[in-house]
Amino acid sequence: MTDSIKTSSTKKNPNYISASESRKISSENRRITDALEKKYNRKHVPESEYLTTMKDPNNTVEFDDLHTYFFTDIGTVRAVDGVSFAVPQGKTVGIVGESGCGKSVTSLSLMQLVQRPQGQIVRGQIRFNLGDKAYDIAKMPGNMMEKIRGNEVSMIFQEPMTSLNPVFRIGDQINEVIMLHYPEKSEAEVRDHSLHMLDLVGIANPEGIYMRYPHELSGGMRQRVMIAMAIACDPKLVIADEPTTALDVTIQAQILDLFRNLKEKINSSIMLITHDLGVIAEMADFVVVMYAGRIVEKGTANEIFLHPAHPYTVGLMASKPVVNRKVDRLYSIPGSVPSPIHMPDYCYFRDRCDRRFDMCNGPYPAEFQLSDTHKVSCYHYRDGAASNRALHNNGFEILN
């Protein structure tokens, strides 16, 4: 037994680790996370510590080289590994990528809701624009973050069935967030506000639903309630993490309609995470494509949909379900993603890429600029590789 463990570890098979290795990792993890937790749990932190300035004051949030890791017993999972993008005020940014690529962790980092203590932001900034000032959320202590969450930035989760507390009435759950962030409101005002919110998200009988318990509502209704809660305090940014994935197709369409409507009615920026490229095409102003914890391509919706550059993005577009053509799996690009614990230092997409060439064996490709807004991490678009770039900018359809 001991022997076999030894051999497997000496062979450095990444799928096995010995008990002693695991112990070593976990005590090392404990050391790292304890220090970070201590910092996060401090009570009185001078504002200057997390005060920052936006690069562009027109942005609501700027992710800058964000690294969020999970310190697990089998090693450090680099769930988000150097992500930079911005969400401009009043705009919608769509985030796409296969499951496990770090979309949720990116948005949870912004909420400071990554699973503690193992999940930690280890590097980078998340600059959040509060209008008169900007905070770096990555550095904010827990007690200050509570004033931002639910108030300036809120989140709608993927699982409406389980996201509402089963033992409290719908009305009380919405009231709670309003009372928390508008303590000056009277009880009656809070109630009116909640009812108005229920009405706003298209619930026909707000008074009735107000008194109901979550289990008495369908998934679609519950998601509407979640949305009502998320927009109740008029946040600067709403994150919707696959808000329709868990719902029936017909209900999905209704919820998406609601989003489109709300986009006009509220002046929040939206971060929309979804598998549904059709929705992104329709709603998003900007698109970010993630792969294995990194951004491989980002640009305006037009740029990404009309001129996809990265082979992965191209693959995504190709696997997008088209009317009358049933696709079993959305992303049917063959091959698998490298283990997030042992990331190689070459293009993460290399083993699945049909356009790889000799340069792809080099280090992870830097971000190359195709236009002011359009950026891609692929050697085909390296500076000076004129032919490809020219071709691309002329609307070269790689698909054909």
Add this chain to the structure above:
Amino acid sequence: MTKYLLKRFLYSIFIVVFGSLLVYSVLRLLPTSYFEKIALERAQAPGAPSYAEILSSLNKIYGMDTDIVSGFIKWGKNAIQGDFGVSWEYSIPVVEKFKQVIWYSIFLNIVTLLIQTFISIPLGVLAARKQYSKTDYFVTFVSIVCISMPTFFLATILKYIFSVKLGWFDLFGIVGRYYEQLDIWGKILDMAKHLVLPVTTLAMLNIGGLMRFTRTNMLEVLNADYIRTARAKGLSENVVINKHAFRNTMIPLVTYFSYLIPNMFTGSFITETLFQIPGIGYISYYALIHGDIPFAMFYSVLIIILTQVSLLVADFMYAVVDPRVRID
């Protein structure tokens, strides 16, 4: 609702009848009986009738000359009218004896319940909040020690340390030697002092389990999506835990507590015996080992009925704490 109650009631009756028949049969079939012992004693007196004669006359007097089923029916007829007969061991009506001793057990159990609840629930919650921290390991260690300790062993250790070595408490009994001479406060204090070790024993036995139970439930609840939602609202960690998580942790705890109801009235067999607290557990123990059928029957039926009641209470409490549960 009415249908549920009716169903439950019929079901309970069935269990009570067959449960007591089972107990009655076992008691009757025991290889030694109360009367055999008495007859043996009396037969030794000079000029006494023979053992067999005495035994058969005793059996006749106390209605033990019938077969099991008709004996049970006779017992049942009286029991339904609240007449459980006279205890053979204590020579007073069974119900009378019960009324005398039950308060010790109730008191012992309520104090224990309060203490164990106020120790184990906060500690269980704390351990869950700080999973894998030193606090968590400490709580887990204490739980496992408490769970693994047999009553007699724990009681003996406590007696050895606090009675024999330190001399703080008496070894057993509910009152001290000078109890009668004390004033009212002195009497209360004296009794309280005698309850310290039994309560500690009982509490320690339960704390481990309750702590782990709370910790496990809390951990499960803390991983729930609605806790993330509560945090996403900007609620402070204390509100998240004490309002959103605790209410949900209560759901399984309520059943746990409902099952403690029978305990309250059936006493603690082993602990009461070890400390010679004259509660219902201790008294029943002696009734049982001496083959006191009326008392043993009363005690067993009481346990069976209370268990049925606690199941009903658990169902009701479930519906109280969890809006998803409806009784019907």
